[in-house]
Amino acid sequence: MDTRNPFELAASLGIVVLYEPLGSIQGYYNKCYRQKFIHINEELDGYEATFACAHELGHAILHSDVNTPFLRKNTMFSVGRIETEANRFALDLLFEDEELQPFLERSITDAAAYMGVDVPLAKYRMEGVVPTIWGMCE
Template sequence: MDEMIRKLIRKYKTSCPFELSRSLGIHIRYLDLGKSTKGLYYRKLRRRFIVIHSELSPEWQRFVCAHELGHDRLHKGINRFFLEEHSYFAPGKLERQANRFAVGLLSAGTAILQDETTETYCKRVGIPPEMHTYIQP
């Protein structure tokens, strides 16, 4: 996964998930998704979409965009809704992978400083503090 992130950043010369999504031809939309959904990724008629909850803070919108971009890069052709309804596969694994991708992308090129907590590091690089468990020292 780290190599995939490095190649993306090298090719498009950015680690911004919004710029990467646009460069990859993924359409970004903002909608009120209710209380429990922060974002989603889907394909329709060969077009790819990331939908981000419009009421989220800019920090969370950036993270959600990176997370959904992770689904595009890591889980091509997998529909989470189909998985939940028609299989015994746990979508939690896919969500954890997308979170690791997002943290890796958003923290690329930065390191944890000596005596810095993962929560402080997250705040410094713009990752929601709730995602500190995905930081790899």
């Protein structure tokens, strides 16, 4: 499938996306009886819902059997690495290098604002952008 749309990707992978009242939580992923679910806060719209879906899709693909709420509540295991990986997955999915080219010549705070993330995440994504050389002959 040739898409960067996390909702379409989730559907093609058989992952059920549900919109629910989640209060201050943007979303979460879980698996029950081998069925994967992405839960998104029904209050989110537009880009926030798309980013939440992409982030949770990252969990579904990269950490499909990890129960982060359980780990956070019942163990000393740090879930920071897992959350960072899901955020990076979301950024890599949602932003093509071509779209981010103009930000190679701007500040990292401009790039972060454009992507709607904090500066460290923006630095991660911008470090992966391959500069395009204009005017090259083939």
